[in-house]
Amino acid sequence: MKILAIDASGIAASVAILEDDKIVAEYTINYKLTHSQTLMPMINEISQMVDLDLSSIDAIAITSGPGSFTGLRISAGTAKGMAFGLDIPIVEIPTLDAIAHNIPYTEHSLCPIMDARREHVYTATYKWKDGVLKRMTDYQVIPMKHVIENIKAEDNKTIFLGDGIDVYKEMISKEIGEISYFAPPSLRLQRAATVALMAMEKFQRGETVSHMEFAPTYLRPSQAEREYNEKAKRKNND
Numbered sequence: 001m002k003i004l005a006i007d008a009s010g011i012a013a014s015v016a017i018l019e020d021d022k023i024v025a026e027y028t029i030n031y032k033l034t035h036s037q038t039l040m041p042m043i044n045e046i047s048q049m050v051d052l053d054l055s056s057i058d059a060i061a062i063t064s065g066p067g068s069f070t071g072l073r074i075s076a077g078t079a080k081g082m083a084f085g086l087d088i089p090i091v092e093i094p095t096l097d098a099i100a101h102n103i104p105y106t107e108h109s110l111c112p113i114m115d116a117r118r119e120h121v122y123t124a125t126y127k128w129k130d131g132v133l134k135r136m137t138d139y140q141v142i143p144m145k146h147v148i149e150n151i152k153a154e155d156n157k158t159i160f161l162g163d164g165i166d167v168y169k170e171m172i173s174k175e176i177g178e179i180s181y182f183a184p185p186s187l188r189l190q191r192a193a194t195v196a197l198m199a200m201e202k203f204q205r206g207e208t209v210s211h212m213e214f215a216p217t218y219l220r221p222s223q224a225e226r227e228y229n230e231k232a233k234r235k236n237n238d
Contacts, residue, residue: 002057003203004082005196006043008035008075009067009095010114011163015042016192017052018200025050026193035074043078057088059208061199063190064092065217066122066139067114072216080211089208091199094139094217098195099161100126101133102187108157109136113164116141121164122219123147141219144168148175155179161188 003018012030016023027046029038047054062079065072083090099112110126110133121144125136144164151158152175160172161183172180182188202208 001200001203002052003059003061003091003196003199004043004052004054004057005061005192005199006039006075006079007063007095007098007190007192007195008039008071008078009063009065010071010190011068012189013038013042013071014190014192014195015039015046016196017046017050018193018196021197021200023193023196026191028189028191030189035071039074039078054082055086057086059089059091059199059203060086061091061093061192061195061203062214063095063098063195064214065095066116066141066219067095069218072218076214076216080214083211083214089203089210090214091202091208092214093195093198093202095190096122096124096139097126097133097135098190098198100124100135101194101198102161102191103159103183104128105131106159108159108181109151109154111147111151111158111160112162113144113147113160113168114162115164115167116220119143119145121147121162121168123162123164125150125158139217139219144171148172151179152176157181159183163189 005016007014013035014028016026025046027042060079096112100110114122124139157179159181
């Protein structure tokens, strides 16, 4: 079994190749280039490095969101195009699930936070139980202050992950520093290797979608859509 995993839902782009239960390659870039500039060249380069014939891939794994609107659309277009061309299924992995899986078997709660702008984050809360990572809340886009209030009310030691740490670390430390921890940079962001391993289990259970069925999860309208709706509302009120 071979799976190509890709992620462009956040600030970094990541690609990995899994053969059976072994990660044979992973390539991550967190730099100034846009995902439209990096994703396909990364796939081509990593495939050449391990002599991968793309026609031998059994499935494409992709983070399905929430996350960057532009990044999700780029990765979705890439995955759907390749899945169509190779006639293979897609395995979708929720982005927040993928981030949380970077920290295995901890007794603490896990709280990935992705910056959604305007002081909001994409988030959910997780807990390891009997060797299985359980999501304890819905996927949400909420003000960061509400995340802190919820954790303070639960009073659970919590490990934060995600690019939201760069934005809200000072706030978190100030408000709940005694029960908060931060994942190291190597485990903080989405990693395609983690996505590939999660996808392997779903693929074996037959949990796949076609290129026609797959659609990213955004949780809220894009900024362009919000601005359009606001203008339309003002026009209707005039």
